Amino acid sequence: MSLSALKTFKNPRAKYNFEGRSCSITGVGSYVPARVVTNADLEKMVDTTDEWITSRTGIRARRVAASDEYTSDLAAHAATRAMQKAGVKPEEIDLIILATITPDMPFPATACIVQQKIGAYRAAAFDIEAACSGFIFGLEIGQQFIMSRTYNTVLVIGAEKLSSIVNWTDRNTCVLFGDGAGAAILQNRPESHGLLTACMGSDGQKADLLSMPGGGSRCPASTQSVAAGLHFLRMDGKETFKNAVQAMHNAAKEVLRRCELDITQIKCIIPHQANLRIINAVSERLGATPEQVFINLDRYGNTSAASVAIALDEAVEGGKIVRGDLVLLVVFGAGLTWGAAVIEW
Numbered sequence: 348m349s350l351s352a353l354k355t356f357k358n359p360r361a362k363y364n365f366e367g368r369s370c371s372i373t374g375v376g377s378y379v380p381a382r383v384v385t386n387a388d389l390e391k392m393v394d395t396t397d398e399w400i401t402s403r404t405g406i407r408a409r410r411v412a413a414s415d416e417y418t419s420d421l422a423a424h425a426a427t428r429a430m431q432k433a434g435v436k437p438e439e440i441d442l443i444i445l446a447t448i449t450p451d452m453p454f455p456a457t458a459c460i461v462q463q464k465i466g467a468y469r470a471a472a473f474d475i476e477a478a479c480s481g482f483i484f485g486l487e488i489g490q491q492f493i494m495s496r497t498y499n500t501v502l503v504i505g506a507e508k509l510s511s512i513v514n515w516t517d518r519n520t521c522v523l524f525g526d527g528a529g530a531a532i533l534q535n536r537p538e539s540h541g542l543l544t545a546c547m548g549s550d551g552q553k554a555d556l557l558s559m560p561g562g563g564s565r566c567p568a569s570t571q572s573v574a575a576g577l578h579f580l581r582m583d584g585k586e587t588f589k590n591a592v593q594a595m596h597n598a599a600k601e602v603l604r605r606c607e608l609d610i611t612q613i614k615c616i617i618p619h620q621a622n623l624r625i626i627n628a629v630s631e632r633l634g635a636t637p638e639q640v641f642i643n644l645d646r647y648g649n650t651s652a653a654s655v656a657i658a659l660d661e662a663v664e665g666g667k668i669v670r671g672d673l674v675l676l677v678v679f680g681a682g683l684t685w686g687a688a689v690i691e692w
């Protein structure tokens with residue numbers, strides 16, 4: 348449903364446009380590394396089959412970055428594309444928020460490395476860590492700065508080189524993940540509504556469901572920690588699955604409620620691309636039709652913080668979202684964390 352059609356019967360979203368100020372996404376961009384690793388390739392590495400992976404997850408292939416290609420490189424490519432589409436020059440960027448669980452290194456922030464790579468010298472830059480929910484957390488943080496008039500142009504990036512923390516001998520996890528990056532430029536665009544609302548949530552009581560125990564202050568790198576495989580991602584798949592469906596459903600309902608929108612008014616739903624069965628379960632509970640749901644996980648697998656950002660870019664590029672459309676993003680990740688956002692494009 349277009350903006351003009353909605354305005355004819357009610358416009359509850361007027362409250363998201365404060366004194367002529369709004370937070371719009373004026374450009375999105377994405378980048379995935381060139382190397383494609385198919386399920387057939389994984390059959391040669393671990394005891395798995397294309398049939399198992401496809402039927403349990405919907406994933407057919409994923410991208411894997413080169414050994415000399417880092418999260419900051421993927422991020423910089425995606426950011427450059429988003430800036431081009433928004434018509435924004437690097438020096439116009441006030442703030443860079445980069446969401447990742449695979450930073451180039453523990454410090455400095457990968458956002459600072461990206462700042463240097465894209466030449467956004469005026470910007471403040473920091474990383475956030477909300478795992479697969481990171482891009483929506485970044486959107487909400489960026490929105491706060493725009494609406495409060497602190498900044499006018501914010502670059503939000505989700506970027507991951509998950510291949511660097513995946514145990515390529517563990518069939519339970521290595522089939523699920525991939526590398527990539529997506530970015531968005533947030534700006535005040537007074538004539539439209541833009542990002543209507545976003546919600547974020549966390550449950551640290553379930554932190555152990557999905558984690559990488561090694562490499563932090565609790566378990567610094569040592570020969571023992573490396574030998575024990577503590578620097579690889581670990582996951583309780585079944586519990587994660589159940590929590591994902593519940594949390595994504597609740598988050599989506601919450602943002603729809605806040606905007607007084609019905610699911611039928613949403614043109615495009617972009618869920619976190621972790622598992623097709625999770626996406627289908629959430630969509631069914633929301634009462635969404637398959638035509639509303641954007642899916643690209645068959646080609647990329649779960650790219651964590653980059654996931655919905657890449658999907659958003661592809662949905663816009665593919666003409667699935669046009670100006671005025673209502674878009675629902677919904678995510679879930681380690682932490683646990685979850686979030687959702689409604690955007691009027």
Ligand code: COA
Nearest residue numbers: 395396399403479518519522584585587588621622679680
């Ligand atoms: N190939 C073949 N067999 C595999 C396999 C693989 N790649 N990975 C696991 N298996 C085996 C397991 O060893 C287990 O075998 P066992 O029963 O002999 O012990 C069996 O398959 C488990 O099968 P099942 O119970 O049907 O798995 P599942 O339906 O729970 O699916 C996941 C497993 C991981 C796909 C699913 O739990 C999942 O997607 N969870 C959420 C993961 C996720 O999205 N994480 C990120 C959230 S942001």
